[in-house]
Amino acid sequence: MVQERKFLKGPRLRNPADYDFPGLQRALKMEPEEVIQEISESKLLGRGGAGFPTGTKWDMAFKEEGEFKYIICNADEGEPGTFKDRYLLDERTLKVLEGMLIGAYVIDADYGYIYIRGEYFKSIKILQEALEEAREAGILGENILGSDFSFDIKLVRGAGCYVCGDETSLLNSLEGMRGQSRTKPPYPISKGLCGCPTLVNNVESLACVAEILHQGASEFATMGTEDSKGTKLVCLSGDVNYPGVYEVEFGSSTLQEIITDLGGGPRKSHDIKFVIPGGLSTRILTRDKLDYKYSYEGLEEAGSSLGSGGVMVVGSEQDLTAILTRIARFYMDESCGTCFPCREGNQQIYKIISRVGKGKFTVNQLEIIEDLGNAMAEAARCGLGQSAQYPTGTILAEFKEELVEGAVY
């Protein structure tokens, strides 16, 4: 039986008067290099989707020189099937602020921004209050906790745009420009907000940092597997009995066990048709591939990736072409249109899929979609276009017999 492992989860933490910021207190007594060393030893991987080592990123940001430096908390959370950052922002608010403060101290940031999904009205209110109270309590502003360290944070609302979760589009949006991805390099670490070195981290990554500094890297590293340390907030949704945010230790259970033991199994006693394991932009896993351990390497071995932690269960009663149409529409609408392969590719894929409607695909249509998907994966500028074909391509490949006219596979 899978049990939740509570490392990030815990009692509600919103009012700075009730919290003594133990991770920050400890960090302020350390040299920035020592904090980086601790984060590196924890082997924390960024929880925003790409899984980049946080210690390495902080070390790079620390070494960058610039007149101004910034830290940004990426709270855009636009990946379909993902709602774990909202839990942290609402319930563990001060852990997120604490992670940001530690990051700002380490890289010597002048200012911080929380870029939050515009539809998170409740989280926005909670954060606005927490920021005000933190200023009153001396946790933000000049000489934080009586130290030489001074720093403040501004909350900025997104405007309902998936691509603005990509760190470079987010920077454009923060600067008041259209939310379009920038060409990389240069990366935000060296040339970010207004051309200055900028550290961008996901909400969950920052909450992990606060706990690592509090409980110690060794405590964090005792959990999980060799390549996936700690715990992960998993967002279970779709055709399960108990959808929600669960915290699991990496490697302690399989995807199937998470769905059965925590999610109460598939809804209405239907079978699972497939699972999208890491937010929409990941490859699907069919029923026979759910017995791999839930970890970065486990899901890669299964043929997909951990992504943002959004596990969407699709039951056997679902209409595949309706799902494919919704997915194609999403990527077409959300493409920022800057680069040709993604702008045109997603439009053409949507056209084909929506024309098929409730009918069957021809082999030729399937090949065109595959070609377009491959071109996007190769030539699109950012992760949106590069991964748009993962769910569509794998649904079409796994369910050819059901979807293709006269298929002899």
Ligand SMILES: Cc1cc2nc3c(=O)[nH]c(=O)nc-3n(C[C@H](O)[C@H](O)[C@H](O)COP(=O)(O)O)c2cc1C
């Ligand atoms: C289309 C797209 C959307 C993204 N959306 C988010 C998001 O909502 N939240 C997030 O933290 N990262 C998102 N990312 C990843 C960010 O670009 C970036 O890698 C991440 O914020 C880095 O934080 P981390 O190192 O702590 O994971 C997105 C990337 C792409 C390409």
Ligand code: SF4
């Ligand atoms: S891949 Fe798509 S979303 Fe990304 S820059 Fe190109 S057009 Fe914009």
